[in-house]
Amino acid sequence: MTRHIVTTDDDPAIRKILQIMLRKEGYLVTACEEGNALLNLLKGSENSIDLILLDIKMPGFSGLELLEMISASYPQIPIIMITAFNDLDTGMRAIRLGAADYLAKPVHREALLATVKRVLEQAEKERQLLEKQFKSQHQQALLETELKEVLISLKDTTMATLEAFSETIEQKDSYTKGHCNRVRNLAVALGRVLNLPGETLDILEGGSLLHDIGKISIPEDILNKDTSLSEEEYAIIKTHPEAGQRIVTHLPYLKRYIPIVRNHHERIDGLGYPDGLKGEDIPLEVRIVSLADAYDAMTSSRAYRAALPTEIAIEELKFFSGTQFDTDLVNIFIENELYLL
Numbered sequence: 652m653t654r655h656i657v658t659t660d661d662d663p664a665i666r667k668i669l670q671i672m673l674r675k676e677g678y679l680v681t682a683c684e685e686g687n688a689l690l691n692l693l694k695g696s697e698n699s700i701d702l703i704l705l706d707i708k709m710p711g712f713s714g715l716e717l718l719e720m721i722s723a724s725y726p727q728i729p730i731i732m733i734t735a736f737n738d739l740d741t742g743m744r745a746i747r748l749g750a751a752d753y754l755a756k757p758v759h760r761e762a763l764l765a766t767v768k769r770v771l772e773q774a775e776k777e778r779q780l781l782e783k784q785f786k787s788q789h790q791q792a793l794l795e796t797e798l799k800e801v802l803i804s805l806k807d808t809t810m811a812t813l814e815a816f817s818e819t820i821e822q823k824d825s826y827t828k829g830h831c832n833r834v835r836n837l838a839v840a841l842g843r844v845l846n847l848p849g850e851t852l853d854i855l856e857g858g859s860l861l862h863d864i865g866k867i868s869i870p871e872d873i874l875n876k877d878t879s880l881s882e883e884e885y886a887i888i889k890t891h892p893e894a895g896q897r898i899v900t901h902l903p904y905l906k907r908y909i910p911i912v913r914n915h916h917e918r919i920d921g922l923g924y925p926d927g928l929k930g931e932d933i934p935l936e937v938r939i940v941s942l943a944d945a946y947d948a949m950t951s952s953r954a955y956r957a958a959l960p961t962e963i964a965i966e967e968l969k970f971f972s973g974t975q976f977d978t979d980l981v982n983i984f985i986e987n988e989l990y991l992l
Contacts, residue, residue, distance in 0.1 A: 865895025
């Protein structure tokens with residue numbers, strides 16, 4: 652590919668000499684006699700220019716002034732400064748201002764061609780590096796987008812699975828229709844009031860939908876019995892948290908819900924089941940779901956009793972605050988009127 656080099660010098664003889672030497676090497680050369688001509692050329696042709704040779708001492712804009720302007724507006728174009736002052740300070744000043752290199756007049760052919768070749772090769776390496784970085788960043792962005800889409804899809808799939816499990820429970824226990832979904836809404840709302848992180852809200856949501864999954868193992872005649880349960884029947888009902896844990900354990904992506912599934916019938920005073928956990932030993936997510944579960948159970952009709960009015964259910968929460976339920980959670984639940992959901 653033919654490289655396009657622009658030379659800028661107010662001396663026509665030097666412009667001519669530079670053109671001849673560079674054209675003999677196969678370069679395309681455009682000559683400008685002063686700074687304004689160079690700036691005008693750049694406005695419409697910057698993408699076709701590979702290198703600029705720029706004299707330092709010129710009328711109008713000096714070479715150093717042009718160097719600063721071009722470096723700011725067209726940083727992709729390398730610039731070699733040409734100076735009549737054969738001293739290190741002038742050349743180093745040009746380098747500090749953004750020049751790729753500098754040559755001292757009179758410019759010798761060998762030095763000119765070697766410097767031009769070196770600067771063009773370096774510019775090409777930098778261009779390829781930037782292109783690789785751009786491709787890498789673009790690929791990274793695509794991968795991140797794909798990952799987000801996969802995670803969203805997985806989350807949607809997981810939630811659909813949980814809702815299907817919830818529906819399975821409710822098909823067996825007709826008197827709990829909508830119970831798991833209502834518990835989810837209450838638990839997540841309470842978690843949001845507490846400013847819990849998104850991951851914890853996800854656990855509350857999934858755990859609420861799954862908390863009664865173990866009831867699949869309970870005979871329907873016990874679940875739907877319209878009279879008081881016998882001690883033996885109640886003992887069977889109390890096995891559903893452990894049965895639920897066994898079911899969830901077989902599905903690795905549901906394991907994070909196990910504490911809620913197993914322990915949602917624990918009590919603050921330690922008199923709950925199956926483990927008799929007490930106070931702070933009961934995880935916060937479990938305490939939240941336990942409260943939501945109990946409130947919805949009280950305000951829903953069951954085979955053996957009618958739903959309690961909201962005000963009575965609230966009084967029950969207050970009465971059992973500190974024994975069955977976490978006192979702080981009860982207060983927050985009532986103060987924020989979450990019972991209206």
